[in-house]
Amino acid sequence: MTTRITLRKTLIACGVLAVALVAAIVLMSLIGSEPLPARASLCAIFSVGTAPCGLARDQYDILFQIRLPRILLAAAVGGSLATAGASYQALLRNPLAEPYLLGVSNGAAVGTMIALVFFGAYEWSRPMLAFAGALVATLTVYQLARGRAGATPERLILAGVIVTTFLSSVIVFVTTLMDATRIRSFNFWLLGDLSGPTKSLLPVVIAIVFIGAGALTLNARSLNLLMLGERDAFDLGVEVGRVRIIVFVVASLLVGSAVAASGSVGYVGLVVPHLVRLSLGSDNRISIPAAALGGGLFVIVADTVARTIIAPRELPVGAITALIGAPLFIYLLKRG
Amino acid sequence: MLEATDVTIKYDERVAVADVSLTLNAGKITGIIGPNGAGKSTLLRALNGQVRRSAGVVLLDGEPIERFSRRGLGRRIAVVAQEAELRFPVTVLEFVLGGRFAWASNAGWGWETERDLSVVQEVLGETELSELSGRLMNELSGGERQRAVLARALATEAAFLLLDEPTANLDLSHQATLLALVRNRCDQQQAAALVVTHDINLAAQFADHILLMKNSKVLEAGPPKAVLTPELLREVFAVTVLVDAHPVTNAPRVTPVHESLAGRRS
Amino acid sequence: MFAVGAGDRLVGNTTYCDYPPEAKNVAKVGDTLHPSLERMIALKPQVVIVSTASQLEVFTQQLQNQNIPVFVTDPHDLDGVFRSIEQIGRIAGHEQQANALVQKLRERTSAVEQAVKQAKPVRVFYQLSAEPLYTAGHDSFVTDLMRRAGAISVTADVPGAWPKYSTESALAAKPDAIILPTRGSMGVANSNVAEALRNSPAVQAGRVYKINDDHLVRPGPRAVDGLEEMARALHPEAFKQ
Numbered sequence: 090m091t092t093r094i095t096l097r098k099t100l101i102a103c104g105v106l107a108v109a110l111v112a113a114i115v116l117m118s119l120i121g122s123e124p125l126p127a128r129a130s131l132c133a134i135f136s137v138g139t140a141p142c143g144l145a146r147d148q149y150d151i152l153f154q155i156r157l158p159r160i161l162l163a164a165a166v167g168g169s170l171a172t173a174g175a176s177y178q179a180l181l182r183n184p185l186a187e188p189y190l191l192g193v194s195n196g197a198a199v200g201t202m203i204a205l206v207f208f209g210a211y212e213w214s215r216p217m218l219a220f221a222g223a224l225v226a227t228l229t230v231y232q233l234a235r236g237r238a239g240a241t242p243e244r245l246i247l248a249g250v251i252v253t254t255f256l257s258s259v260i261v262f263v264t265t266l267m268d269a270t271r272i273r274s275f276n277f278w279l280l281g282d283l284s285g286p287t288k289s290l291l292p293v294v295i296a297i298v299f300i301g302a303g304a305l306t307l308n309a310r311s312l313n314l315l316m317l318g319e320r321d322a323f324d325l326g327v328e329v330g331r332v333r334i335i336v337f338v339v340a341s342l343l344v345g346s347a348v349a350a351s352g353s354v355g356y357v358g359l360v361v362p363h364l365v366r367l368s369l370g371s372d373n374r375i376s377i378p379a380a381a382l383g384g385g386l387f388v389i390v391a392d393t394v395a396r397t398i399i400a401p402r403e404l405p406v407g408a409i410t411a412l413i414g415a416p417l418f419i420y421l422l423k424r425g
Numbered sequence: 426m427l428e429a430t431d432v433t434i435k436y437d438e439r440v441a442v443a444d445v446s447l448t449l450n451a452g453k454i455t456g457i458i459g460p461n462g463a464g465k466s467t468l469l470r471a472l473n474g475q476v477r478r479s480a481g482v483v484l485l486d487g488e489p490i491e492r493f494s495r496r497g498l499g500r501r502i503a504v505v506a507q508e509a510e511l512r513f514p515v516t517v518l519e520f521v522l523g524g525r526f527a528w529a530s531n532a533g534w535g536w537e538t539e540r541d542l543s544v545v546q547e548v549l550g551e552t553e554l555s556e557l558s559g560r561l562m563n564e565l566s567g568g569e570r571q572r573a574v575l576a577r578a579l580a581t582e583a584a585f586l587l588l589d590e591p592t593a594n595l596d597l598s599h600q601a602t603l604l605a606l607v608r609n610r611c612d613q614q615q616a617a618a619l620v621v622t623h624d625i626n627l628a629a630q631f632a633d634h635i636l637l638m639k640n641s642k643v644l645e646a647g648p649p650k651a652v653l654t655p656e657l658l659r660e661v662f663a664v665t666v667l668v669d670a671h672p673v674t675n676a677p678r679v680t681p682v683h684e685s686l687a688g689r690r691s
Numbered sequence: 692m693f694a695v696g697a698g699d700r701l702v703g704n705t706t707y708c709d710y711p712p713e714a715k716n717v718a719k720v721g722d723t724l725h726p727s728l729e730r731m732i733a734l735k736p737q738v739v740i741v742s743t744a745s746q747l748e749v750f751t752q753q754l755q756n757q758n759i760p761v762f763v764t765d766p767h768d769l770d771g772v773f774r775s776i777e778q779i780g781r782i783a784g785h786e787q788q789a790n791a792l793v794q795k796l797r798e799r800t801s802a803v804e805q806a807v808k809q810a811k812p813v814r815v816f817y818q819l820s821a822e823p824l825y826t827a828g829h830d831s832f833v834t835d836l837m838r839r840a841g842a843i844s845v846t847a848d849v850p851g852a853w854p855k856y857s858t859e860s861a862l863a864a865k866p867d868a869i870i871l872p873t874r875g876s877m878g879v880a881n882s883n884v885a886e887a888l889r890n891s892p893a894v895q896a897g898r899v900y901k902i903n904d905d906h907l908v909r910p911g912p913r914a915v916d917g918l919e920e921m922a923r924a925l926h927p928e929a930f931k932q
Contacts, residue, residue: 096536122860151859155859282823317511320506401856
């Protein structure tokens, strides 16, 4: 009976979050720097773009060429980062583990930068090198953190700080090689920006968030045990090495695709899994899919603020997530 | 039967366990005693493959343990270590359900079955945790928590229980309760247990067989009465002891006698 | 400095200073964002001329602490550019040359203004970079250049000099022409119109103009070259005869 309660809880939680996510996608697409007629827009969205419902050509383009792709990207990026955060936290037994904090986002950023500078013509090189960068950063942090008694949380965070600062200086070094206007756009991108022309990357990012969240959810029971100690998990039958490789590779893939599309949006991987665990408990079979949906929701809302608050100018979405995330995180920490 | 033969474990050049053999038989409790650093826990960890052996063989029902899958071993050998890391809030029920991982039909995904739940309910009853099953692990007292760790091991239904200092942080009554649960499991379900402990008297009371270890070697092995002699204990722990029979259980009772105290009362 | 005939009085400049070609032979103190204070002090300048395009307030402060006078130019329009040329001429002791230069520049400017006076102003979007989308805002002197060239910048009222601009607002603005400032030597950087503007009237009418950004973003005498280029591109009929 308990198992059915857990199953039902998972389905209810994910159902509610999925409905909220769809609602956010629809509602937030009505808000933007250019006002659109709400009723006609809703009609057009529900007809899945087949009927213009009286929208003018440019209004139709704004809705379907600009807003909706951007909102879908926000959902996919948020889902990716939150899922990666939740799985890092479980695997490394560290509630503070987060792609941004561990330097994984910076690794992906360096990869993306190399792709931009040297293989600018090939859009595909961006997610691929971002993935490679994220994976290298992950493994480096893990190796640095691993002492004789395994990776303690403190060592892990320290290793993350070292890798992050090292990669930041690499980024600074490479940006000095760029010309002034590109530095400006690049700094904006580094803070996390969803306005980039990622049309060709959008399906990739969406596919990866589904595959990644699915793959990690399939390992959720192993992660439940790893969360309580690597040795114990091994004793109870978890193939620790295999699960670790899966999490490292899948999470790097998630972070890599998110960063390649939108830069380093911080705090998503920290705040969302925390809120999810706080309200739904620590069972990863619930918290990983719930983090995927909740992350999408969080970034959609944050990006709506970023693109409207000083319209027609824009803020980087990372500034908003940090603004919401940092105080909330301090509050969570203080509450223990 | 879990049978270790000539097991040697080296860390770099340091030998932690040298040429140790032992057999765990159904229904029996084996105790390992010895001073800190004698290699007791390392030996225990080698029996389910957690620690890599440098030499020797470990056979589970006649098969080398390497032939078993990770989950296969998880269903047959359970380990009770000192304490779990509790950085995330989990309930007692969720924690104990972890013991059913190895029984999942596919590699770790899925939900617990009705059978998983009835097994867990049963061990929760056995360990007197039924009422606490909805509480968070980090809200429990040390004794309750250690019972939950044991409950999780019992929930695996493993035929072999390896307990590493299970009573280290427990007070007197909880120590006895815990080992009584292990004794029960051995008597009623023909499980075999290995208990690494510092508490010689506890080992004397509950163990059928005792290994006395010193400097990574087994010095003596046999029934408590044969191993717990003043001569051997002095050799291992460098302290004079008095060994007499426990008035109730008739097990050997070991009392350290400090030279400075001897003769004070007489 | 070269334009007012005082190039020989220049003891140092930055790696971005590449015009006229002789400027490349002057000692370099770093790029505009990362100048070397030590090298500047070592060159013993009588005055340091800083353009706020470089955003170096802290740096300016440090120079003043070293008792090196700093002259900051911060033109928001073409008149400001002219004023700063005159001021630099005065500082360098080449006042007459500077005034003559400005006189000539003013004549060329009013010639352009005269030529486009009759023409209908064109609604222009100035695309500084496509990803992310940056444009010229209210405080940029490029906005003034566009006005003088017979254009209305659709982003003329956006606060700031170089704001990041909403892509949907760019689409909704439906500009009739787009100006792409393109670096002569590194033309790839900004050679494509942003995706949101692909269907704009400007693109449909083929009115996308690439202009050497050395003539647009540098608040010097060459800004008038940029003005002429823009005006000719936007109103070819006005310059026919």
